Amino acid sequence: MxxxxxxxxxxxxxxxxxxxxxxxxxxxxxxxxxxxxxxxxxxxxAYGDGLDALRRRRPRTTEAELVWSLLPPLTAGTDAVVVAGRLEPAYEVGGDVFDYALGPTSASFVVLDATGHDLAAGLASAAGLAAYRNARRNGKGLFEQAESVHRTLEAQFGGSVYATAVFGELDTTTGRLRYLVAGHPSPLVMRRGHVVKKLASGRRPLLGLEMRTGVTLGEEHLEPGDTIVLYTDGIPEARDAEGRTFGLPRLVDVLERESAQGIPLPEIVDRLVRAVMQHQDDVLQDDATLLLVQWTTEGQALLEPGRAR
Incomplete structure (x- = not known):
């Protein structure tokens, strides 16, 4: 179904x-x-708890309940863009959230990571996400979206909680990507099954802390089929029993290996998160979030087995 x-x-x-x-x-x-x-x-x-109760394997924490109530569907697609995301640990997640909005000629998205792993982090994520959606729905651009989140966190938490984030806008008619990175790991671009670059431009300070440094907007022109890979630091910094990190090279390796098998985008996300969980014996020290955004001419066919590229 x-x-x-x-x-x-x-x-x-x-x-x-x-x-x-x-x-x-x-x-x-x-x-x-x-x-x-x-x-x-x-x-x-949406009208009851019966189906959700069947899906749950164990109780969620309050902060996880808050975060999951805010998230959009984990997968979505149009004729021009496909989105797939995942958060772990599913029952204890606190400060990570993501969001997106798919329109006729554009796709907007954000990944936000608030400090901490408690209810305060969940509340900060909720406030930041609300500020982002409000700015986006009022037609504001990336600068204003980030500034809205920054002002909201600063006003509500007074510098005790801050957040990192990546804001993005993709023109699905031309492939022009505009992005802004606020103290967050740089997004990656995957092309024809290989990670070809790290998006290192478009910088601004952390959200929620008063820091007087410059803000720049990044821009990248994608090719049809390119995938933007956004993730929180809980993925590369995941550690095994010997203290070895999962690392960016392993993240890239898993992405490329799974992409080469031609599986749907959501399953690439699931397999990567599973690899991170196995690296830590299913015990995460930090929230791990992954969001893939693909500009495509094949649309929703990329979600079908055997049709991924």
């Missing part, structure tokens, strides 16, 4: 004896039924 582009389950269909299972009309009907049920399951999920 699929809700738009997010695979949420499997539906078993039992056909009558003698039915031609290769009948195109039968397959088309099954396709529509599964998509309709996927939408219904997602819509009904």
């Amino acid at each position: 699929i809700d738009g582009v997010e695979r949420i389950g499997v539906l078993r269909v039992v056909a009558l004896e003698g039915t031609d299972l290769d009948d195109p009309e039968l397959r088309r009907t099954c396709w529509w039924i599964t998509h309709l049920l996927g939408h219904l399951v997602t819509v009904l999920d």
Whole structure:
């Protein structure tokens, strides 16, 4: 079953004896039924706790409950852009959030990481995300979006909590990417299955701390099929029992290896996060967040098995 582009389950269909299972009309009907049920399951999920209770393997912390209530769907797609994200640990996450907005000719996105791993970090993330959405929905650009988050955190927490972030705007008609990095790990660009560069421009100070340094806007022109890789420091800084970090080279290696297998974008995200979890024996010392944004001419087909590039 699929809700738009997010695979949420499997539906078993039992056909009558003698039915031609290769009948195109039968397959088309099954396709529509599964998509309709996927939408219904997602819509009904908002009106009760039954489905969520079935999915949970153990209780969430209060801060994790707060963060998950704020997140958009983990996967989404249009004819021009596909987005896939993931947060871990799913039941204890505190300060990491991401958001995006997909329009007819553009895609806006952010990854935000507030300091701490408690409810205060969750509250800071919630306040920062609200400030970002408010600025974006009021038609403000990247400078104003970042400044809105900065002013909100500074006013509410007085410098006791700050955040790093990456703000981005992608023109899906031309491939022009404009971005702003606030004390956050630099995004990567993956092209034809290889990480080809780190986006090192577009800098501003940390959000929530008064720091008088310059602000610059970064710009990159993507090629069709390019993927922007955004992540929080919990991924490269993940440590195993001997204290060895997961590291950026391993992050790049897993991205390239999984991309070469032609699997859908959301599954690349899942496999990378799984590799990070295994590196730490499933015990994260910090929140680990990954968001992939792909500019594409194949659209939602990239979410189907065997169609990823």
